Ligand SMILES: Nc1ncnc2c1ncn2[C@@H]1O[C@H](COP(=O)(O)OP(=O)(O)OP(=O)(O)O)[C@@H](O)[C@H]1O
């Protein structure tokens with residue numbers, strides 16, 4: 119801990135500029151972050167936040183500008199150089215080896231010598247110390263793929279600290295976390311700050327900015343348009359600075375007008391690949407013209423429920439009826455033909471092929487449709503449609519030929535949402551529709567979901583964002599340990615739902 | 625970590641890096657040549673002149689190239705669906721039986737251009753049949769194609785032994801080979817192609833199947849990048865989870881891919897069987913199936929790249945043969961070492977130099993545009 123007041127700068131970015139072809143991702147960025155503080159960065163999808171951090175972390179090289187760490191100019195050519203400058207990063211999308219243990223992941227690339235055994239012992243000790251100091255407890259011998267995302271993220275943080283990071287960058291760390299996990303993360307971040315570490319936090323959730331940061335910068339179209347002391351600003355001001363106009367932070371929707379049942383789930387039981395029951399005898403209906411939300415802490419069977427309805431996972435018993443037809447034995451392609459569209463929870467895993475160009479992803483799952491050609495792909499028709507969706511959903515940059523991996527996280531999500539909603543499905547099932555999406559786009563996506571409902575479609579919404587469930591749903595089902603433990607109207611209070619989600623009240 | 629994730633522009637990835645790798649392979653081969661007391665520059669010159677110096681050399685080079693294009697395409701098609709078919713060797717071998725059966729049945733009755741389409745189909749069908757069982761085992765049982773296709777190489781080899789020794793052998797002859805096809809079962813030589821460039825084909829076996837190989841390159845490109853089937857194959861190859869989300873059937877794509885891959889390998893047989901020797905001989909594939917793996921890897925699984933890398937291996941084969949003829953100290957085995965060197969540097973060690981090149985590129989990209 120230093121006795122200096124938190125004035126001395128940990129990071130100074132001077133005149134950072136970066137172009138990707140025609141896209142000017144960072145324009146003359148000047149930013150100073152004081153040592154021992156938490157600095158927030160907010161901005162629309164594609165504003166250039168991740169790019170800026172990637173430059174700081176050596177993933178990209180700035181075309182122009184200078185980086186100073188603790189007052190000294192540095193050149194950061196790659197992540198190795200970033201690490202030796204004391205910079206650690208927790209990426210928007212985790213970079214862990216899934217079938218390695220926590221300990222192995224933490225050590226990876228910092229094994230400490232040729233003989234693994236000595237390194238393992240000292241790494242284990244160091245890990246213990248970090249756990250104790252910062253409240254980052256994880257079982258060092260657990261295999262990554264078996265850990266919930268919240269834990270995986272702790273491993274990312276441990277990795278950075280293990281390498282001696284003094285500056286920690288977190289890119290949308292809470293996008294995948296449940297509220298209690300996020301609270302715990304913030305506790306850890308505060309401890310880190312109080313011990314003199316410097317933290318840069320990128321997020322789309324203004325609530326989090328207000329709750330935890332000391333200062334905040336707003337980026338728009340590659341520029342920093344404002345920097346504020348968090349204590350001196352408000353959510354409304356930040357939202358307006360970000361989008362450049364007033365944003366509705368609430369969803370406006372009229373009364374639901376439920377019609378006939380379009381989706382019905384009867385006594386559904388789904389097991390995961392290890393034979394553990396994930397969905398346990400669940401029954402419900404979704405009618406035309408209503409949005410049914412499924413609330414619950416992540417990992418309580420929502421994902422498996424969605425996958426079963428989408429035809430990706432075979433239920434072990436029970437029935438699913440879409441548009442009056444039982445879907446037993448149907449694959450996802452047949453379900454799409456029946457009028458079911460699916461926005462999957464995990465866009466990288468399922469919703470997109472990241473190596474494809476944008477237009478190729480804009481037909482994923484619908485590619486067999488005649489309008490995209492017979493045996494051959496009708497590239498003109500596909501690209502034309504992709505370009506229309508890009509305009510309608512404000513996907514940036516507006517380039518259907520760009521590799522999907524090169525779109526910002528929020529814009530990738532918009533690609534999926536556009537593809538599924540523009541199909542005009544009868545039944546729309548959605549997992550985490552606004553994960554990683556900026557407030558302007560959330561407003562837009564929410565509006566599209568409500569339009570879909572108002573057009574007389576059935577919408578099933580799964581989200582770990584309680585706010586999102588509450589503001590969109592006409593009815594709310596709460597899932598806990600694979601069962602639907604209760605149903606509430608859309609007006610149910612946060613308290614009530616929270617208790618049900620924890621399995622305490624019905 | 626470090627530079628592995630830094631993206632590089634295409635001209636470096638597909639141009640500079642392969643060229644540097646190739647140069648390195650030649651450099652180390654040169655050291656080997658020097659170590660056994662020969663002049664490496666002279667050896668390189670002999671190799672290049674042998675492969676490209678005269679019409680006949682070029683004819684031999686392109687003859688080998690033809691075989692490598694087929695097997696390279698075979699491997700590439702499978703890779704696009706995320707499958708590693710290392711059974712091209714056996715599939716080509718069995719393809720030879722298909723081609724030979726067609727030639728033997730038709731050569732007495734029709735001219736070559738009538739036999740040819742049937743022979744293409746026959747070779748492809750037999751090659752595909754050889755891939756069918758491994759494909760089915762992968763699709764339905766999850767038995768890895770890498771293992772099963774290797775095993776099939778041995779099975780086919782024994783089977784062909786039997787067929788040649790007991791069934792197709794010419795009675796009264798010692799050599800385990802079929803009778804010589806009549807002109808109606810032979811693919812014509814491409815004298816005119818070499819003549820167009822003022823050379824003479826001479827005894828070189830370059831034949832019509834070279835053109836078939838080029839047509840297949842085009843068709844494979846269309847398949848992979850222009851058809852819906854290719855779209856499904858690529859989706860499955862890059863992201864099996866996205867494929868299952870999109871309702872792309874795993875078994876179906878695995879089956880179709882392996883059949884196409886086996887078919888392409890089978891067509892390779894047209895070149896030696898109907899083009900060069902005009903009969904079915906024992907072990908005529910001679911490793912071309914395995915070279916196809918290197919060719920596909922080096923050619924980044926793209927038909928255009930495959931043509932170039934097949935040409936490179938064609939040059940090594942032909943030039944190597946000439947070299948060991950002119951420099952007796954350099955034996956056939958030495959040539960294999962040199963080929964191995966190319967495979968090592970261009971295939972296996974592809975990424976060895978990448979970090980250094982990334983650094984150089986970053987320096988270069990920054991200094992002219994940069995502010996400092
Ligand atoms: N490798 C690349 N090639 C081309 N364009 C790129 C590349 N990486 C990023 N971009 C573009 O640069 C811009 C900034 O992207 P960046 O990922 O920094 O946005 P972001 O602010 O992090 O957005 P989000 O909130 O959606 O994550 C986007 O328009 C993006 O498409």
Ligand SMILES: [Mg+2]
Pocket residue numbers: 167168169210289526527528
């Ligand atoms: Mg980002």
